[in-house]
Amino acid sequence: MAEPRNRYSGVSLALHWVIAFAVLAQVLLIAAHDKTEGALSREFVTLHKSVGVTILVLTLARIGWRLAHPAIALPDGMPRWEKLVARTTHVLFYALLIAMPMTGWLASSAGGREFAWFGLFDWPLLPVGGGRETASRLMGVHGLVMKGLYVLIALHVLAALKHQFVNRDNVLHRMIPLIPRRP
Structure with a gap:
């Protein structure tokens, strides 16, 4: 038996x-947009949109990969409720990593705000009307x-640290190759 x-x-x-660092980049790009004005501010937003749709595509690829390559088993000693929370958190991550760029894309589309994906080609707008009012609601x-994504990220990081330093069960080793496996 294998x-x-x-x-x-x-x-x-x-x-x-790549998705984790792209999400961090999104936070930094919006912070830069908020601190600047004019053309530079618009450039940060355009880059934010490009990274956002890239996150969408990568998340869909990750879901496809996950369906073809099921997750590895969680530690045997892990309580059933923790396993349920871990799996639920991952599903919620996928949902929010799709919802986040989709609501942004829908808002841009409703407002008629086109953009070029990293300056290479025009990203298509979705067939959504409603103008600024609809765009504003979608941005809400x-x-x-x-905010939901921030909460999940915090829970995810805290759980990883708990597994590394309290449980000492090699969960963090599974995602960070540089961390040595504990015996």
Whole structure:
């Protein structure tokens, strides 16, 4: 019988960390937009939109990869409720990482605000009407999703640290190759 996998695949690791750093970039881009004005501010927003739709595409790729390559087993000693919370958190991450760029894309589309994906080609607008009012409501939803994503990120990081320093069960080793496996 084959030994169970104890690490995620290179593709899973790459998608996880590229998406994580892209989300961090989004926070920094909006902070830069808020601190600037004029053309520079608009450039930060355009870059934010490009990174956002990239997160959407990467998240869809990650879901496809995950469906074809199921998650590795959680530690045997982990309580059932923690396993349920871990799996639920991952599903919520996927949902929010889709909802976040979709609400932004819908808002841009409703407002008729086109953009070029990293300056390479025009990203298509969705067939959504409603103008500024609809765009504003969608941006409100975008902001709520962002807050939910922040809560999930905080829970995710705290849980990873708990597993590393309290449980000492190699969960963090599975996603950060540089952390040595504990015996």
